[in-house]
Amino acid sequence: MSRGLFGTDGIRARFGDEPLTESTVRRLGAALGAELVSRGNLAGCADDGHGPLVLLGGDTRASSPALVRWMTAGLAAAGARAIDLGVVPTAAVAWAVPRRGAQAGVVASASHNPASDNGLKFIDGAGFKWTTTAETQLESRLAGTPASTESTASAASTESTSVTGSTLANASPDIETGARYLRWLIGEAGGRHSLDGLRIALDAANGAAAAFAGELFLALGAEVELLYSAPDGTNINQDCGSTHPRALAARMASGAFDVGFAFDGDADRALLLDEHGCLHDGDAMLYLWARDLHQRGELAVPKIVATSMSNLGLESALAAIGVEVVRCDVGDRSVVAALRSAGLRLGGEQSGHLVDLHCSTTGDGLLTAVRIATIAGRAVRAGSSVTRTLAEFRRFPQVLLNVPVARKPELGGMPAVAAAARAVEGRLGESGRLVLRYSGTEPLARIMIEGPDESSIAALAEELAQVLRREIGGES
Secondary structure: OOOOOOEOOEEEEEOOOOOOOHHHHHHHHHHHHHHHHHHHHHOOOOOOOOOOEEEEEEOOOOOHHHHHHHHHHHHHHOOOEEEEEEEOOHHHHHHHHHHOOOOEEEEEOOOOOOOOEEEEEEEEOOOOEOOHHHHHHHHHHHHOOOOOHHHHHHHHHHHHOOOOOOOEOOOOOOHHHHHHHHHHHHHHOOOOOOOOOOEEEEEOOOOHHHHOHHHHHHHOOOEEEEEOOOOOOOOOOOOOOOOOOHHHHHHHOOOOOOEEEEEOOOOOOEEEEOOOOOEEOHHHHHHHHHHHHHHOOOOOOOEEEEEOOOOHHHHHHHHOOOOEEEEEOOOHHHHHHHHHHHOOOEEEOOOOOEEEOOOOOOOOHHHHHHHHHHHHHHHHHOOOOHHHHOOOOOOOOEEEEEEEEOOOOOHHHOHHHHHHHHHHHHHHHHHOEEEEEEOOOOOEEEEEEEOOOHHHHHHHHHHHHHHHHHHHEOOO
């Protein structure tokens, strides 16, 4: 295997293509099991004959059960135990790992991608996404895992399904963990009937939220209409969910609802729709959540974390109430790392990945939805609305421009590019912002400029793009 197996959020590819083939996934399971056994030995853990425990779950793609089976077989071959939690949100696995005393978790999901894709997300023993260092170590171990593991794993898998107490913890999904996670969410929202009378529309994306979202909000007392909640293995994210919220927006335009939420395939993100069906992203939800915590005196340090791509309007709106925004790199893992490093509580991305470290370790779309719905419920009971609560959040115009490049030298090391960037920043002053970076996966330089006037920032972006094209331009 070549290096570079992991992307920004685990492993992702078209199912059946490398690395999501049976042989490689079994080898990956064996490598993970061996890594966990090695860690236990290094920590001086006594051999109780059971081996390290790994929790697995997946979304509703037809290919997810196969990935879980192959991972389980590989883990068994290395002496690790596995418990299949069935179809659950990614956040449910992260929630369960420390509570079950597991050493790791694995989620079979490709998030918002189409059904033909899939992936593997890795959770550590504390419930956090794996660090890049841990991923590199696993990838190195995979490179040394022989292909012969497949036959050993297959034998172990066959034996474990028929022998009680084998290295596989169970042959059928453990649905109780998902039920416990749902009860925990109800408690985090304030208990049953805390949203009595609130009218909510939910788009479950035919994904992992389908079996949880409706029951959750009904238990909280809301009047619920659940859309796209009939997964068939092929329709996850298909013209629905957080990447295609138009159908939910059209339904909400009827005026029959107070608030709506659209989830993605594994329900680790959510997007907000107001009573008119207007879409609001993670920045808007961060504003609502941070303001609520601050007003209640629950934001001990008046700061939150947002990525470099979050809108300048978020900074402006929160600064007005005395809350600072700390910037980090793109990715929910970067958000969590920044929160932990600075000792802060709340952070997130425009995509709807929001994290409150007081109760979660990773993005949780269902938790985000119940927290924002609670805020909406208080507004509605007071005779207000979601739209009014967002009145002070004004999004700055934003221009995004991708420039194909032939190579990726350090941007600050090219005098002409650095000078052009400084000139743009000088003309923006304190009323705008420039983010210039390379794509992590494509031969592109990305220009993002925010400012009070869209036409002027578009012109600035094009000026900078022309310099990039001259210096390192590639084929479109």
